[in-house]
Amino acid sequence: MTPALAVCEDTVWFRHSDSLPAAARGAARQLAHRIGLLPERVGEVALAVSEAATNLRRHAVDGAMVLRVVRTDTEAALEFLTIDSGPGMADVPAALADGYSSGPTLGIGLGAISRLADAFDLHSLPGRGTVMTARFWNRTPAGRAAAATEPVAAGLTRPMSGQELCGDAWAVRAVGAGPSAAPAVPAAAEPPGAGSAAAARLDWSVLTNRAPRAHSAAAPERAGATGAFLLMFCDGLGHGALAARAASDAVAAFHRGSAHRPEQVLADLHRVLRGGRGGAVAVALVEPAEARVTLCGAGNVSAFVVDTATGNRRSLPSAPGIVGHQLPAPHPVRQGLPPGSAVVLHSDGLTDRWRAADVPGIFSHLPVTAAALLLREAGVRRDDAGVVVAKGAW
Numbered sequence: 315m316t317p318a319l320a321v322c323e324d325t326v327w328f329r330h331s332d333s334l335p336a337a338a339r340g341a342a343r344q345l346a347h348r349i350g351l352l353p354e355r356v357g358e359v360a361l362a363v364s365e366a367a368t369n370l371r372r373h374a375v376d377g378a379m380v381l382r383v384v385r386t387d388t389e390a391a392l393e394f395l396t397i398d399s400g401p402g403m404a405d406v407p408a409a410l411a412d413g414y415s416s417g418p419t420l421g422i423g424l425g426a427i428s429r430l431a432d433a434f435d436l437h438s439l440p441g442r443g444t445v446m447t448a449r450f451w452n453r454t455p456a457g458r459a460a461a462a463t464e465p466v467a468a469g470l471t472r473p474m475s476g477q478e479l480c481g482d483a484w485a486v487r488a489v490g491a492g493p494s495a496a497p498a499v500p501a502a503a504e505p506p507g508a509g510s511a512a513a514a515r516l517d518w519s520v521l522t523n524r525a526p527r528a529h530s531a532a533a534p535e536r537a538g539a540t541g542a543f544l545l546m547f548c549d550g551l552g553h554g555a556l557a558a559r560a561a562s563d564a565v566a567a568f569h570r571g572s573a574h575r576p577e578q579v580l581a582d583l584h585r586v587l588r589g590g591r592g593g594a595v596a597v598a599l600v601e602p603a604e605a606r607v608t609l610c611g612a613g614n615v616s617a618f619v620v621d622t623a624t625g626n627r628r629s630l631p632s633a634p635g636i637v638g639h640q641l642p643a644p645h646p647v648r649q650g651l652p653p654g655s656a657v658v659l660h661s662d663g664l665t666d667r668w669r670a671a672d673v674p675g676i677f678s679h680l681p682v683t684a685a686a687l688l689l690r691e692a693g694v695r696r697d698d699a700g701v702v703v704a705k706g707a708w
Contacts, residue, residue: 316488316541317706318463322393325382325480327472328367330374330398335367338379342392349383349390351452359392359450362427366396366446369424374398375443380470380686384449389460391432393449395470397686403438410436432461435680437687439673445686467545467657468682469702474553474663475695481550481557481593482661482700485565489542489574489599542601544568544579545704547615549661550593551636553698560591560638574599576610577644584641592638596659598630600651602708607657610646612637616666619649620656622677622705625670627658656684656705663699664692681705 324345328338342363346356363381370377377398384391403409410425424446428434431448438444451457466486473480548564550557567586573579576597583595594613601607609617611632618627628649635642651657656677660666668691670676676687681703693699 317466317543319467319486319488319543320384320386320465321485322468323383323385325380325471328379328381330371330377332371334371334379335364338367338381338394339364341381342394345381345383346392346450349392351392351450352454355450355453358430362430362448362450363394365423365427366394366448370396370398373401375400384465386460389451389456391449391451391457391460393433393447393682395448395682395686396444396446397690398445399443399690400441402440402442402444404440406436406438409438432457433464433680435683437673437675437679437683442673443690445683445690447680447683447686464680466543466681466706467702467704468680468685469547469659469700470682470685470689471698471700472663472689472693474698477553477698479555479558480700481553481561481591481698482663483548483550483558483561483565484659484700484702485546485568486702486704487544487569489544542574542599542603543704544574544576545598545600545657545659545702546579546583546595547617547659547661547700547702548583548593548595548637549613549615549663549698549700551591556591557593557698560587560593563587563590564593564595564637568597575646576608577646580610580612580637580644581641584637587638590638592636594632594661595637596630596632598657598659600657600704602651602706605651605653605708606648607651608646608648610644612641614662616658616660616662616664618658619651620658620670620677621652622654622656622670623652627670651708653708654705655708656681656703658688658701658703660688660692660701661697661699663694663697664688664701665694666692668692677703677705 380395433449435447451461469484550560596611596615598609609630612635617630620627633642
């Protein structure tokens, strides 16, 4: 079965400030109108964004809000995330209850936001901070059909401080069900110290004291399908417009391509990126039916398979090189794909010393929420930063 996939575009970051609620609300209305959400739905989006942004401004430490458009082949949704570093919520079920308020806001509360949204996810730890995700499709048959499946992969990118454009980008596309023609490749060696102690596994019901909801990451009916798919991450060389152009060109070429083997995709991208900045690129073929991941990359893109039951992770290393300039001989590597595991690719805008055990419950949430948590925990401000997470029913 073909995995549920979506693309994200028009990402806008809003930093913590007194003007955050008004600025985010206005931008959300514009985006919602532009993608064709019905007027009533636009009003619901604006209300939810206002409430979330007001909460962020009042309570967050180093907070930010992200607005973006999520598209399938036929439909578009508006998605927002709030990301902060504290103080977190000591009682998440109470915060989601109707009528709960810790201060003067618009008064609809997180529980109402969760009901207005077609997909809602929240991770919070006292003293660590909160990440919230909400996605809004149209109230139409086509919109409800799009909302019925959760994308198997999602990522998040953030430009370095002082820049408007980000040189990091990710993309995903299906390659069809059934065995692939991937060649035999060696398993990647586990680097010393890469494992971690068993991570506490907290799913939605543990965090909220409720049964998993239909749109939560823990609900099996929301998980992605089990067909094979390709995951690509590009870190354009340098920063600014030229790096962003290289990453954008890589994404466009990746979606146009038809190659299924990671080394073939990498060679195609090398030809496309010649004459420009080039970049570090990694391409992963995820084959749930075969319980394996095969990666071929060049440059400093980190890739891991994370066993969510234990918190252990295994690396999929790339070779030195710059796609578009100096492409080394292909050297695909392979790791097993344990049941319920996650695949993570990220740029060097995130330190690779993160551990799943340090953020309890991270991979029991939606892929986009997990990506936002990794960006918050491991991202650096002096570089473009980007991460993509894939997890589904395997």
